[in-house]
Amino acid sequence: MLSIIEQIKQGQLWDFPGGIHPAENKTLSNRTEITHAGIPDELVLPLKQHIGTKGEILVTVGDKVLKGQPLTKSDMSMCVPVHAPTSGTVTAIEQRTTAHPSGLSDLSIVIKSDGEDQWGSQHKIADYESLEPAELIDAIRLSGIAGLGGAGFPTGRKLQGSLGLADILIINAAECEPYITADDRLMQDYAEEVIEGIRILRHIVKPKLTLIGIEDNKPEAIKALEKCVSAEDNIIIRVIPTKYPSGSSKQLVKILTGREVPSQSRSSAVGVVVQNVGTAFAVKRAIIDGEPLIERVVTLTGEAFKQRGNVFARLGTPISYLLDSYGYKPDRKYPRVIIGGSLMGFTLPHANVPITKITNCILTPKRRELPLYTHEMACIRCSACADACPSSLLPQQLQWYAKDKDYDKCEEYNLFDCIECGACAYVCPSEIPLVNYYRKAKAEIWANQQEAANAERAKQRFEAKQARFERDKAARENRFKKAAEDRRKDMAAKGGDDAVAAAIARVKAKQAAATSETADKKPAVAAAIARAKAKQAEAANADNTAPKITSAVPDNSEMAKLREERKRQARERKAAKLAEEAEQASPASEQSTDSKKDAVAAAIARAKARKAAQQADAQPESTKEQPANAESDPKKAAVAAAIARAKARKAAQESGGEPEQPAETTQADADPKKAAVAAAVARAKARKAAQQAQAEASVQETKPDQADEAEVDPKKAAVAAAVARAKARKAAQQAQAETPAVETEPEQADEAEVDPKKAAIAAAVARAKARKAAQQAQAETPAVETEPEQADEAEVDPKKAAVAAAVARAKARKAAQQAQAEASVQEAISEQPADAEIDPKKAAVAAAVARAKARKAAKEAQEKNEEN
Template identity: 45%
Template structure:
């Protein structure tokens, strides 16, 4: 059995105790609220995910939200009723933030689901017992709210040899654990037995401060002859910190940045042990907790067992809140708690105290003054840190120095700020610095993840390019072999075969080396482009290897060419070259003509283009026929024919432009300009037809009334007047007088044009 000796921690303070406000009456039960607000994030880790729908009827203890990850906990209905809302609701936080919650309207029956107790839990395998605790939604009830099932799941490399039960409750006002140990000592010991069976420790230590004599007596009586050691030690804040309590009870210190499990320790709060008892032996999930309601602004301070989700305002009304005396409403104790900006928030699993203080009870701190380097903060720090140095580093945002001085070992107990003669809110600086460091580390992790993804993508692209080059090389070799076979079997009279036979001859070895050298150069250029875009050691090494490979391939090709130079090509006959060019030209023109002929409808511009291409195709086919027969190409057409062809094309284009403008609703000035251009094109066509050697076509034309200068001017005025009016009508800020004047101008212009037209 472990010695009854206890050790001391560095620093600590003794703030005035006010526990007698709430520890003189037994635990009270809160009446059933009409409406419960159950947040989905009442624990450290990922919030739970709703598993009920709006309007659904639920029973007391029914699961309404599933755990969304390993570090998470499910949520259960505190009473029977109807799900009336799922969404953002006020949440107990200093910022006044909202959080997703499930709102249940009570039906007043408080009807339980069918419970499944496990009184024979020793017959269950540890994994099944651990799952019962996990499904009950239990998390630490001492303040932090870490999911209990996760904490009980020790890594395979760690063995828990000491189970520490925390009954310290060192905050000056809170008495919830004190009353729980007095009234539920038997349930506490039964919960400890379940934990002992689950983790099989060598010893169980129960730590209680000496300012709780009734609780000490009740726990010792409940322990009886069990091999549990109840250790009582002097009252000092913050003895209730997990690492500090382990040091007090065992003399061992948790290493900096480490966890109690690293030295074989596991710590659980007494409230958590009772919740484990309820989950296993009674089958009840965590839906209520004991909370201290205290402060001089309350008429009847007490400890109350209330349902999770009960509005804070109803709890305060039950204890007789005097709103005139209330100065600050604090959730938690005065040392580590925070001020609530509203009473609309609900009670959650980690709410161990609601402190309704008066101005005289907790006066506001005086304005902060410069640090005088007195060193008192370092003397009281229970984690043996240097608070003033951390303060200066936090002001300068020197994050590396903060980590070097073990900022994250700070438990934010507030002892340093309590003794500071300059009233510097040190803990607030530390919290802000921790948040900044965590945010930067998350950004760095994201950046590193992005870098890894980029490098993996580059590697995939490189492999894809290599595969593509290999496939291209294989295709080139297959094409070369097929070309050679075709050349050997083709007829000597085939002009294509004859031309290919006249090309420069290369041996198979020379062709192979030439392809390899070309592929190596292509791969080298692409790798150099990737290196210029994103320089990495891997790409630099790859480029170096490709340079060596390209140089070797080129040297091998040069050596092969020197040993067996390629044969000199015999120039192809002029007629064959001309026929080849004419054949290509005709094929290209034929493809363009077919593309236009496939169109179901063609405008004038497309029709003109088709006419031009058909004429060029006819010339190209004549030139091809002449080249294949060895005859000179067809003589060029007379210059007059070329002028006529151009005039036709120009006329078609002008007509297409006019039709396009008319469809688009262009103004009269632009249409007049296009009509003039069309008339000029028609005159040019007539002149070309007279000079051409072709007979003039028989035209059937409808005479149009010519537009004289007076008509053109009137139409132009109408167009401008209409445009000005439309512009003013579109502008919402236009003056009504100006709009009316523009409308009269348009009417007058249209009247004059009509009179001139009718005359």
């Protein structure tokens, strides 16, 4: 049986399943020689133009670069650098749209050409046969060479992976895609350089056999290659039938060798390495000429191009530059620019996309030339796609699972064996864009796999970190344990005690002491609680046995006494303060004449008479309002009423029966400023006197003379004290409510001009209102309001009650004296002679002081009431 190599040498060919025969349309561009497209003003170079990772940028914005200078670098075999296609300046490093079906942008280096096209350093290797394959592979990688057939796999990585494994080297010259003629013209015009590049690859791989697979529709290229191949080269040119996609790597290996590449594997798995014609040409330029990959052959075809053909285009050249240079006239209704052929190409979103290492064709068809597939219909299960698939897949099932996003099923049906040739979509009667579904599904699966790989790496890093923490923790514990053991041994050797054990013992002793102290405190607390409960029970029993008025309350007499004593001291301090203020106001009256003194004495007498009459009138009411359940002596009440009437008559006699002289007549012809000042002072004094008199006079008890009696009824004393406090509170409230009536008069002391008659009338009205408010407040005050907490007490200490009554009467007398003194000062000021000279500014200040004192007195009276 003949070997595979012997069968190949005898000219045997194999076939692959499926395949189609579309219209070739190659004659549009393969009739003219390759030309140079020129250098545009701006070149855009994406960092990633191949399969693998992008390199590290070596330049910055503003740098000057030379032709062939590397712009990126990397030490990884799956990364190839990018070189400057011409000399110029780096103007930007930014995101630009790339030649990809997604239409997304990628980081790119933008170079502005200087027009000189000056080369940088070049490293040429004249005798490559003297170098080791590894050195040549490294030189190829540093030259930025990737597969130029369309896949873009790094050439150096492919060669390195095939060393010692491949026995057959295949040069792919089939170029089966319709419209594309770049390899055809390259073999016709540069056959010698292509063969020299194949010799370099053969030196690196050292195969047993080298094959050039070329379709039979390229007769001129076949003749050109045969002229350049000698018998010593051991290179076989094998012409194969034209069939799409025979130019695919797996299908070409099947046709030439009969070997079938396993699923999701490369051709090196069956001992074959495949390189493209354009790649062989780039290897020759890099090794022998020292030129990195900075340009490639691009086919410009389609009826929309006026000048069609193949050109050497610099990498980074905008497609719009080529369209403008070669007479592009877009279709009026459906303008399209396609990168690649009619089956595997994709439409660009716009023309500002650069040429990259894998750009082999720019197709600009018109609508009649290449119809649009815009009417996707439901699959009719005709199986035409399965018959045309060169990889023996089930395209309709893959499309169904891809559409349903069932990616596990897609992988189960070998989605990644699809070479995206487009044969299935070409024969589909329902015009379903099957390849688009496959590309999207592949992208999703790759993204998921990448995410899973990242998660797995993160998990491994976390587990390694946790293991490191555990090791460090165990090491620390072992160090501490060893140190403690060494310390114990050292102390045992010296005959001492263990310091750690001693410290632990001390802590435990402290805790035990604290626990015992807490235990000792608990019985004491329990005893206190028991005593309190006993007292409460005793008080409850006493309340149940004692007679009740309304309800029983605990005996708080001692606390009440202390509170009353504190209140009394506070009231005495405030009374002393008010007396000092009255003394400060008295010098004004001392400066007046004897007539003024007589007027003051008369005013005091009249005030006493009115107050005595009001007390006499209020006395019977207080006896009426006493509760019915309180026991009172009729004789004592009669005596108290008689005493009150006698005091009233005595006060009237002392006053001499002089009628109240209106002060308005003396103020008729007063100076306007003086009259205004007098009116303001009168109003302020009237308010202050009314508030203090009403607040303090209500504290006086209804029976003032009963404190001297030897025997005092406890119940009556308690009632009297409660009545006194209630009167004080209510009188203060009513006085506070009535006071605004006096303050309603506008204070015109600061006005420059005031009518004398109006000022006198205002002063008289203010005094009348003050007297009326005081009378109403005293007349309306209820006589008796017993406080519930004391009226309900069944038993009261007689001595304590007598003391409280005496204190109340003393306070009432003192307050009455202060009120009389203030009233006299008011009358004296109001009756000043008209010819008295008063400074207007001083009068205004005095009026303001009077108003402030009145407000302060009202506030203090309110605080006294709250304390009572």
